[in-house]
Amino acid sequence: MSTTQDARKKFTMAKAQENLYALNVANIISDVDTTKMGTVYNPYASTATISNVAHTSNTYTVGTYAIDADSLQINRKAIASEIVGSYDELSMDLGIIENRGMEFGAGISQTIDGYVLNLPVVTSGVDTLDDGDFAGTPGNPKTSSNSVIDDIINVGVQEIELGNAYDRKFLVVSSYESTDLKGYLQSTGNQVADEIIRNGFQSKVKSIGTTFSGVDVYQSNNITQTVVLGLATNPTDGDTITFAGVTITFVATLSGGASEVHIASTVDITRANLVEWLNADGASAEAEATDTGYSAASTTDKATLSRLGIVATNDNSGNTATITSNGVVRVSEDLTDATDTWGTPYRYLVLGEYGFMNLYLPSVGMDYEEKPVSGTDGKEAFMRQFYNATIWSKKKTRGLAIKVN
Amino acid sequence: MAKEETKKEEKVVLVKGSPEWRKAKQDARAELDARTNAVRQA
Numbered sequence: 131m132s133t134t135q136d137a138r139k140k141f142t143m144a145k146a147q148e149n150l151y152a153l154n155v156a157n158i159i160s161d162v163d164t165t166k167m168g169t170v171y172n173p174y175a176s177t178a179t180i181s182n183v184a185h186t187s188n189t190y191t192v193g194t195y196a197i198d199a200d201s202l203q204i205n206r207k208a209i210a211s212e213i214v215g216s217y218d219e220l221s222m223d224l225g226i227i228e229n230r231g232m233e234f235g236a237g238i239s240q241t242i243d244g245y246v247l248n249l250p251v252v253t254s255g256v257d258t259l260d261d262g263d264f265a266g267t268p269g270n271p272k273t274s275s276n277s278v279i280d281d282i283i284n285v286g287v288q289e290i291e292l293g294n295a296y297d298r299k300f301l302v303v304s305s306y307e308s309t310d311l312k313g314y315l316q317s318t319g320n321q322v323a324d325e326i327i328r329n330g331f332q333s334k335v336k337s338i339g340t341t342f343s344g345v346d347v348y349q350s351n352n353i354t355q356t357v358v359l360g361l362a363t364n365p366t367d368g369d370t371i372t373f374a375g376v377t378i379t380f381v382a383t384l385s386g387g388a389s390e391v392h393i394a395s396t397v398d399i400t401r402a403n404l405v406e407w408l409n410a411d412g413a414s415a416e417a418e419a420t421d422t423g424y425s426a427a428s429t430t431d432k433a434t435l436s437r438l439g440i441v442a443t444n445d446n447s448g449n450t451a452t453i454t455s456n457g458v459v460r461v462s463e464d465l466t467d468a469t470d471t472w473g474t475p476y477r478y479l480v481l482g483e484y485g486f487m488n489l490y491l492p493s494v495g496m497d498y499e500e501k502p503v504s505g506t507d508g509k510e511a512f513m514r515q516f517y518n519a520t521i522w523s524k525k526k527t528r529g530l531a532i533k534v535n
Numbered sequence: 536m537a538k539e540e541t542k543k544e545e546k547v548v549l550v551k552g553s554p555e556w557r558k559a560k561q562d563a564r565a566e567l568d569a570r571t572n573a574v575r576q577a
Contacts, residue, residue, distance in 0.1 A: 267572070269572050269573070270572045358567055358571050360564075448570065452571075466551050468548075468549040468551075468555075468556045468559035468560055469559055469560075469563040470563065471563050471567065473567040474564065474568050
């Protein structure tokens with residue numbers, strides 16, 4: 131490797147790492163440990179027992195402490211890897227290897243964000259507020275608007291303060307709620323609003339977010355979303371649904387185009403095949419027969435879906451497919467049947483005391499390489515970050531999720 | 536007579552894009568939301 135190539139590689143690594151950390155909300159709101167690999171053990175013990183009595187003698191009660199035997203293995207990894215041909219590299223002004231390095235850093239960052247911001251939703255013992263906590267119907271999402279967003283924040287803060295979260299707090303919202311909050315602040319027109327009215331919200335986190343009543347608000351599209359597709363009738367040839375900008379076409383016969391799902395003999399089988407396709411991030415193709423068959427998504431669409439951590443489930447009795455993603459995405463449909471449609475997507479905001487989640491992002495777990503590929507005039511750009519995150523038992527009352535739509 | 540009653544129970548296919556079709560889509564979404572929330576409450 132020449133000196134010039136070596137310098138370029140170092141530059142690419144530096145830019146990739148910069149993107150990995152600079153764009154990451156999880157890196158700001160969590161208690162981050164960059165030193166440990168392997169297995170980590172619960173760092174938090176119980177609160178101390180206090181004897182609070184009038185003095186009558188010199189004796190006192192000796193308390194005991196407890197430490198949960200939780201542990202966490204740092205065994206998750208986010209990997210980006212692509213082969214860049216020499217011709218492309220040399221003939222494009224773009225500087226394609228540098229570009230891929232920066233994209234890798236940004237993509238891995240977003241993926242880790244999605245994983246961490248999903249933790250409060252899936253961790254047993256962490257509360258989820260819904261409409262029932264706002265004098266509405268339990269189970270329903272709380273409908274956010276520019277007239278109730280203050281309530282959503284205030285009630286959430288009250289809940290975690292009752293769980294002894296006294297330190298500085300954060301809230302991660304999607305673009306929908308940040309719009310509501312901007313609207314609220316614009317309509318109140320007081321001084322606290324000025325900063326947001328002028329500057330908007332931080333979405334690339336390079337410094338502290340915007341503050342509302344002592345809560346630092348960050349906007350991220352990587353919070354968890356769930357949406358239900360009602361599909362009770364087999365689609366008509368050419369019908370489409372769109373998820374995260376990826377259009378999936380139901381067809382009687384696969385045409386060779388991307389993202390097609392064969393219409394099976396029953397709607398239950400068609401829906402099951404769609405769910406299978408989504409769970410594979412649209413990366414798989416399946417040979418066509420009466421009850422099977424779909425084609426892979428385009429390269430761009432596969433990349434989009436790969437970042438979303440999609441978990442789709444099929445429900446034959448309810449005639450629905452439920453899709454949960456580590457990211458807020460748009461949905462639409464063009465289904466002929468008048469009663470088949472998407473439900474209203476709902477999201478989970480994350481509110482907590484800084485550090486209520488622990489993110490392990492070991493420095494030694496990050497690697498960037500440019501590998502020669504035998505038989506190929508080009509090289510493989512490769513980036514990997516080992517990581518894991520958890521909410522330790524003692525911290526479970528210091529944050530929560532808020533189900534909204 | 537019995538034949539006519541059976542006919543009435545058949546699903547009415549609405550014309551795609553018609554106002555009735557749009558209304559049916561809206562109703563279906565509301566019904567789906569209600570059903571989803573009911574399942575979550577259980």
